[in-house]
Amino acid sequence: MTKPIHVAVGVVRRGDEVLVARRPDHVHQGGRLEFPGGKVEPGEPAPEALKRELAEELGIGATTDDIIPLIRVAHDYDDKCVLLDVFEVTGFTGEPHGVEGQPVEWRPAASLDPEAFPAANGPIIHAVQLSDTIHITGEAWSGENVLATLREKLEEQRPQTVLLRAPWLSREHYAERARALVPICRDIGARLVLHGEPSALIDCPDADGIHLPWRVAEVLEDTRPVSRQYWLGVSCHNEEELAQASVLEADYVFLGPVQATASHPTTSPMGWEIASGLIARANRPAYALGGLSTADVNTARHYGARGIATISGWWRSPSPETDEEPS
Numbered sequence: 001m002t003k004p005i006h007v008a009v010g011v012v013r014r015g016d017e018v019l020v021a022r023r024p025d026h027v028h029q030g031g032r033l034e035f036p037g038g039k040v041e042p043g044e045p046a047p048e049a050l051k052r053e054l055a056e057e058l059g060i061g062a063t064t065d066d067i068i069p070l071i072r073v074a075h076d077y078d079d080k081c082v083l084l085d086v087f088e089v090t091g092f093t094g095e096p097h098g099v100e101g102q103p104v105e106w107r108p109a110a111s112l113d114p115e116a117f118p119a120a121n122g123p124i125i126h127a128v129q130l131s132d133t134i135h136i137t138g139e140a141w142s143g144e145n146v147l148a149t150l151r152e153k154l155e156e157q158r159p160q161t162v163l164l165r166a167p168w169l170s171r172e173h174y175a176e177r178a179r180a181l182v183p184i185c186r187d188i189g190a191r192l193v194l195h196g197e198p199s200a201l202i203d204c205p206d207a208d209g210i211h212l213p214w215r216v217a218e219v220l221e222d223t224r225p226v227s228r229q230y231w232l233g234v235s236c237h238n239e240e241e242l243a244q245a246s247v248l249e250a251d252y253v254f255l256g257p258v259q260a261t262a263s264h265p266t267t268s269p270m271g272w273e274i275a276s277g278l279i280a281r282a283n284r285p286a287y288a289l290g291g292l293s294t295a296d297v298n299t300a301r302h303y304g305a306r307g308i309a310t311i312s313g314w315w316r317s318p319s320p321e322t323d324e325e326p327s
Helices: 046-058 119-129 146-157 171-188 239-247 271-282 294-302
Strands: 005-014 017-022 037-039 067-076 081-089 104-108 133-136 161-164 191-195 209-212 231-236 252-255 286-289 307-310
Touching: 005 046, 005 119, 037 046, 046 067, 046 081, 067 119, 067 294, 081 119, 146 171, 161 171, 171 191, 191 231, 231 239, 239 252, 239 271, 252 271, 271 286, 286 294, 294 307
Parallel strands: 005 081, 133 161, 133 307, 161 191, 191 209, 209 231, 231 252, 252 286, 286 307
Antiparallel strands: 005 017, 005 037, 017 104, 067 081
């Protein structure tokens, strides 16, 4: 197998916008959009390579604190293999411009189209468009106060992504709750992802995606089960399950348990070091799960995760023993 070309890539942010350039027509993947970056020299740390490339390509400076791991992507083109170490650049000095004459522009992150970029950039764009935290609903109070409770929690926390997990509900009742939650999420600007079988999207087509627990993902055929207009996530616990998520062309994965949880006291957590190795090979945005809260986001990012997924970190159930992690 050809040794991959190691490249450091920077997603330079300015609010909700990111900086993109257009590749010269005469180079590999010419004419397509790209994020700034370049080859990592032998023995050179990827963040240092990115600092050098930002200065050479855009005329801007960035410190180590400004450069945060986002995702690692390995991709095999017909004529070459690449290994992309991708970082978010959250601060910089100077005004970005095309030092080498390349056109550069700011674009809203939400508007980025993977088809306009080289194929290896698809997972990067997904990572850019996803949030640091996915908030999973815990066991909601029953009765007439369910939606009021959900609205109160959402307005208090203002999450960007909500995963509606309620395996104790019938399909009919889950669909009713999901449909009622759509306008609430829209009001606060949150993305609503359903949990369970892909058919949940038939019952609530206005949701933004579906998250498959492993028991569902493991029996699916070798194809993506939903259209690309929806986000697709998969819960994973090891390398074999990550491989199945890849077969299903998942846009992101959950990986855990990273730390011990009260709901699964007999389950051994994998810890951050093992999680980091799995995340590096996932080839898609990965969220650390299990015993985590929003206070752990920076730690998760340090280990290469896109962020964290949490239930009890934001939702306090009246029955803590039922506050289980998705599986």
